[in-house]
Amino acid sequence: MSRQLRILVPVKRVLDSQLKPRLLSSTQIDTANLKFSINPFDDIAIEESLLLKKRHPDLQVSTHAITIGPSKSQDILRNCLAKGIDKATLISNEDKGGDGVTLEPLKVAHVLKEVVSKGEVDLIIMGKQAIDDDFNMTGQMIAGLLNWSQATNVTKLEIVDGTHVRVVREVDGGKETLLAKLPLVITTDLGLNTPRYVKLQSLMKAKKKPIEKLDLINDFPQVDLQPRLKIVEVEEPETKKQGVILNSVDELIAKLKESKLV
Amino acid sequence: MFKKAIVSIRYNSLKKSNFYYRSLSYTSERYPQVQRDTKFKRLNEDDISHFNSILSKDQILHATPDNPLIIYNEDWMKKYKGQSSLVLKPKTTTQVSQILAYCNKVQLAMVPQGGNTGLVGGSVPVFDEIILSLSNMNNIRSFDELTGVLKCDAGVILQNAMDYVSDKGHVIPLDLGAKGSCQMGGVVATNAGGLRFIKYGSLHGSVLGLEVVLPNGQILNSMKSLRKDNTGYDWKQLFIGSEGTLGIVTGVSILTAPKPKANNVAFLAVDSFSNVLEVFKRAKGELNEILSAFEFMDSTAEKLTEKYLPDLPFPLESDQEGNEPSFYVLIETSGSNKEHDDNKLESFLEKVMESELIVDGTIAQDETELTNLWNWREMIPESTQMNGGVYKYDVSLPLPDLYSLVEATNERLKKFNLMSETESSKPVIAAVGFGHIGDGNLHLNIAVREYNKEVEKVLEPFIYEFVSSKNGSISAEHGLGFQKKNYIKYSKNDNEIQIMKDIKREFDPNGILNPYKCV
Numbered sequence: 147m148s149r150q151l152r153i154l155v156p157v158k159r160v161l162d163s164q165l166k167p168r169l170l171s172s173t174q175i176d177t178a179n180l181k182f183s184i185n186p187f188d189d190i191a192i193e194e195s196l197l198l199k200k201r202h203p204d205l206q207v208s209t210h211a212i213t214i215g216p217s218k219s220q221d222i223l224r225n226c227l228a229k230g231i232d233k234a235t236l237i238s239n240e241d242k243g244g245d246g247v248t249l250e251p252l253k254v255a256h257v258l259k260e261v262v263s264k265g266e267v268d269l270i271i272m273g274k275q276a277i278d279d280d281f282n283m284t285g286q287m288i289a290g291l292l293n294w295s296q297a298t299n300v301t302k303l304e305i306v307d308g309t310h311v312r313v314v315r316e317v318d319g320g321k322e323t324l325l326a327k328l329p330l331v332i333t334t335d336l337g338l339n340t341p342r343y344v345k346l347q348s349l350m351k352a353k354k355k356p357i358e359k360l361d362l363i364n365d366f367p368q369v370d371l372q373p374r375l376k377i378v379e380v381e382e383p384e385t386k387k388q389g390v391i392l393n394s395v396d397e398l399i400a401k402l403k404e405s406k407l408v
Numbered sequence: 409m410f411k412k413a414i415v416s417i418r419y420n421s422l423k424k425s426n427f428y429y430r431s432l433s434y435t436s437e438r439y440p441q442v443q444r445d446t447k448f449k450r451l452n453e454d455d456i457s458h459f460n461s462i463l464s465k466d467q468i469l470h471a472t473p474d475n476p477l478i479i480y481n482e483d484w485m486k487k488y489k490g491q492s493s494l495v496l497k498p499k500t501t502t503q504v505s506q507i508l509a510y511c512n513k514v515q516l517a518m519v520p521q522g523g524n525t526g527l528v529g530g531s532v533p534v535f536d537e538i539i540l541s542l543s544n545m546n547n548i549r550s551f552d553e554l555t556g557v558l559k560c561d562a563g564v565i566l567q568n569a570m571d572y573v574s575d576k577g578h579v580i581p582l583d584l585g586a587k588g589s590c591q592m593g594g595v596v597a598t599n600a601g602g603l604r605f606i607k608y609g610s611l612h613g614s615v616l617g618l619e620v621v622l623p624n625g626q627i628l629n630s631m632k633s634l635r636k637d638n639t640g641y642d643w644k645q646l647f648i649g650s651e652g653t654l655g656i657v658t659g660v661s662i663l664t665a666p667k668p669k670a671n672n673v674a675f676l677a678v679d680s681f682s683n684v685l686e687v688f689k690r691a692k693g694e695l696n697e698i699l700s701a702f703e704f705m706d707s708t709a710e711k712l713t714e715k716y717l718p719d720l721p722f723p724l725e726s727d728q729e730g731n732e733p734s735f736y737v738l739i740e741t742s743g744s745n746k747e748h749d750d751n752k753l754e755s756f757l758e759k760v761m762e763s764e765l766i767v768d769g770t771i772a773q774d775e776t777e778l779t780n781l782w783n784w785r786e787m788i789p790e791s792t793q794m795n796g797g798v799y800k801y802d803v804s805l806p807l808p809d810l811y812s813l814v815e816a817t818n819e820r821l822k823k824f825n826l827m828s829e830t831e832s833s834k835p836v837i838a839a840v841g842f843g844h845i846g847d848g849n850l851h852l853n854i855a856v857r858e859y860n861k862e863v864e865k866v867l868e869p870f871i872y873e874f875v876s877s878k879n880g881s882i883s884a885e886h887g888l889g890f891q892k893k894n895y896i897k898y899s900k901n902d903n904e905i906q907i908m909k910d911i912k913r914e915f916d917p918n919g920i921l922n923p924y925k926c927v
Contacts, residue, residue: 164775179669181746183774225773343723343777346674346769350758393466393497 149308151205151328153195154267156212156258157188157226159219160278173377184222186341187273190334193341194303195271196230205308208232210265214249214257216240220357228344228352235261235358237365247362249371255287256369257362262292267329269311274299274333285333295326301337435488435534435890442924444535448517451494451536455516459496462506467544469495480539483532484525484589486797487859488890490533492519497544501619501627501658507540508656509625517920520652522594523565525586527800528889530598530651534924542593545658548572549631556664557616557633562593562657578664581608585786593657599649601885606846607700607742608665611648618644619659623916631661646911651887652922654915668700668742670749673778674757675723676769677733678704681811683765684735688807688845690765691739694756698749701740705842706814709788710736712838712855716791723781724768733767737845738785788842792855795837799854799863801871805880810850813874814841817852817867824866835860849884872898888926896927 161167162181170176184192192211199207211226212235213219223234237257241247249257262270275282289296301321302314311330315322316337362371392398402408436442449455459468471477471493481490498504511518517537524531533539545561548569556578560569566587570580582595584602594600596618599611608614617632630644647654678684684704691699714722724736743749753771760766772778792798805813817839821827827836837855852871856863872882876898883892883899896905908927912919 162775164779179746181670181775186774186776340721342721343675343770344773346676346757346761346766346771349771350754350761393469397466 149205150268151198151202151207151305151308152266152268153198153207153209154212154258154262154265154270155188155191155195155209155226155231156254156270156272156284157192157222158185158213158273158276158278159183159215159222160185160276163277169380169382172379175380182218182221184225185273185276185278187275187277187334187336189273189341190336190338191271191273191332192226192229192231193339194334196342197339198303198305199230202305202308205305210235210267212237212258212261214239214254214362223357224352224355225344225349227355227357228348229342230348233358234355235360237360237362239362247371248373250373250375251281251284252287252374253369253371254284255291257366258284258288259291260366260369262288269328270294270331271303272331272333274335282333285331289331292329292331294329294331296331296333297324297326298333299335300332301335303332303338432482432486432489434491435529435532436491442534445517445919445923447515447918448537448920448923449515451516451538455510455514456494458510459494459507462503462510463496463498467497467499467503469497477539480521480524480541481532483527483529485527485793485800488529488532488534490519490539491536492533492539493536495539495541497541499544501545501621504540504545504621504656504658505625505627508621508623511538511920512623512625512918515918515920517923519922520597520656522563522591522597523586523589525590526594526598526889527802527886528883528891530887530889530922530925531594534890537923540656542591542656542658545593546591549659551576552633553577555633556666557661558664559617559631559633559659559661560592561659562591562596564592566590566592566595573664574667577667579604579667581614581663581665582611585789592660592662596648596660596662597650597652597657598887599885601844601847601849603701603703603844605844605849606702611662612645614663615644615648615660616663617661618647618657620644620647620655620657622655623918623921627658628655629659631659633661635663646915649887651889651926653912653926654921656921666744669744670742670746671700671778672741672749672753673772673781674739674753674769675771675781675784676737676739676757676760676766677724678735678737678765679733679767681735684737684811684845685807687737687760687765690760691756694759695739695741695752698741698743698752699739699846700742701738701844702846703738703785703843704845705736705738705785705788706811706840707734707736708838709792709840709842709853710784712840713784713787713791716794717783717787720780720783723770723784736784737766738781740782785842788840789851789853792838792840792853795855796857797855797859799856799859799867800886801850801852801854801867801882802884802886803850803852803871803875803880803882804848804884805850805875805878807845807848809878809880810843810845810848811841812878813850813871814839814852816874817854817871820866820870821854821863824862826863826866832857835863847884869895869898875899890925893925893927 159182162183167175195209209231210233211231214237239247297313300313304312312325480495519533519537521531521539521541542563545563547561549559551558582602583604617630619631620628741749828834839854843849843851872895875882881899
């Protein structure tokens with residue numbers, strides 16, 4: 147009987163990375179009618195877990211995607227299943243608005259810690275940050291709460307002897323290679339891989355696959371969900387001024403003088 | 409749109425960079441049978457001083473030995489090169505009118521130029537024609553959020569117009585690869601087609617009014633916002649697709665459409681052209697009002713594109729036996745309700761999959777994937793050009809015959825032993841087909857290592873004769889320009905050609921506007 151490698155991939159449904167959201171109020175973003183998709187770093191984590199499974203017929207690799215979110219988050223779980231993830235779990239945080247209550251990284255980490263301590267997990271692979279709130283801390287917090295090793299911002303990953311993981315991280319001015327023993331939390335960076343497209347056939351089949359459903363409040367009574375952070379203000383980035391094309395160097399010099407830049 | 413920006417940057421850099429630069433010989437040398445019309449005056453100092461009285465110094469560009477005005481004299485495909493020594497860049501319609509009135513009086517020939525992204529040599533001079541660039545006329549004049557009518561100057565770049573109305577919840581009813589460079593006036597003057605034709609139709613329908621300067625300097629203005637105006641001759645239609653031979657478009661009033669709130673893109677592999685047509689038939693029926701693009705490309709086109717986009721993974725895997733499917737289809741839907749569209753598209757895809765009409769496929773899961781999938785269609789023109797050059801044919805054919813032209817061309821190139829994907833001694837790399845199935849529009853691109861008379865003789869008039877024999881059109885959306893002027897007879901009969909000539913004479917009796925082209 148070969149060794150097991152049970153991978154948990156926490157994923158988040160976020161506003162599509164290519165969209166420019168607008169503000170609803172000084173503390174809220176207008177998300178109505180906008181497209182949501184999987185957090186791109188999480189997509190990389192999903193891909194890596196699938197690649198590990200393919201690369202290691204010597205191990206019994208199982209992959210499990212999990213998300214906390216409204217029922218609409220099932221869409222991203224379906225895609226994970228279609229890509230080849232073995233199991234998917236939705237922890238519903240549905241509120242009246244339909245978009246779900248917002249959870250801080252520490253709360254997410256607490257919920258995931260509960261999940262890990264219930265089931266059996268050898269490796270957590272997750273995005274280094276979610277592109278909506280850009281906290282970049284959930285992975286570190288889970289590792290802290292579980293007292294596991296962690297390797298963040300990973301751009302290369304391999305399993306050694308079924309017991310260790312060797313990772314490459316891009317650090318300031320170079321690369322760093324680390325070897326760590328399982329269990330471990332890994333957060334992914336962009337260079338790790340390029341996520342695959344979903345095959346149409348698999349997407350159709352994934353529609354019929356079950357998604358495990360849990361409820362944030364009822365199934366995780368031990369987690370205190372009260373927020374500790376308060377959003378004071380959100381601002382739109384400054385708009386870039388439109389450039390001009392000039393026809394000659396003389397014109398450029400005249401313009402620069404006009405704007406008192408020379 | 410991050411990726412979209414890259415697309416247009418690539419396009420622009422291709423246009424301006426020299427990475428495939430060869431010294432291009434003048435059009436007049438390569439086509440000695442075309443002679444400069446002696447009735448046209450040669451530019452002299454008096455003319456220059458007259459233009460100086462109309463325009464400011466920075467609106468006039470002179471060719472010098474260091475700066476022969478290459479970007480104005482050469483087309484972006486590097487096929488045609490004129491010898492103009494003067495570029496005029498008026499800022500107002502009045503200036504255009506004064507320039508034209510003068511040129512008409514003294515018989516100076518002129519070529520109007522927008523973004524210079526044309527594909528048939530229509531936007532560059534053949535000899536020493538003055539270049540009238542509309543680039544400086546780049547203001548949005550007005551936008552009505554209720555009716556969606558946009559009024560703008562001719563020199564507004566399509567992408568800028570798109571961004572402008574997009575912020576206000578609308579879309580320009582056409583989209584094309586050159587959007588980062590091409591201009592609204594040029595788009596109208598050439599009656600450009602593009603990618604959204606299937607949903608929004610031709611510019612003949614969406615242009616509501618034009619401001620045009622006639623060769624005698626007269627300004628014709630119908631910059632209206634009326635969708636219905638049935639009061640006699642709709643003269644503006646004559647200028648849509650006139651290729652700058654009748655007058656100069658200086659202002660455009662165009663009806664924009666409400667911006668779709670939901671977009672989906674599916675990319676499918678199909679193993680025969682008859683199945684492509686069957687998928688199209690079903691898509692029309694089942695996707696109906698949300699179908700906004702139905703594009704096809706053959707596997708050779710995608711092979712070239714894979715080489716051009718080495719960092720972008722191809723969306724589909726080959727099948728187990730390693731056989732490439734013969735065709736790919738890109739379907740886009742746009743609508744107002746995402747869930748409704750998703751359901752429609754998924755049920756459609758399920759059905760065509762069950763009927764074994766498609767062998768593989770994927771559907772974009774986010775905007776990045778959506779743009780990347782479009783790249784596999786939009787980058788084909790550049791991919792076919794990257795090894796030296798490309799002969800482009802843009803034809804309309806009845807759907808059942810659409811692909812047969814590509815097959816016939818491939819056979820012919822093989823027969824004359826001119827084509828090889830690997831042997832660099834052969835001038836032709838491959839002949840590929842792609843295009844807008846929805847509009848019966850095929851793009852046949854022949855990727856070559858060099859432009860070569862021998863290849864040209866094998867291709868022409870063969871391709872035109874083939875199209876004519878199937879009752880197609882030799883120019884579906886690129887126009888006639890310089891390249892296809894002499895082939896008009898394959899698409900229009902003698903009477904039709906005569907009436908075009910009569911119209912030309914009526915508007916431009918001295919023939920100063922864009923001579924040697926179109927008709």
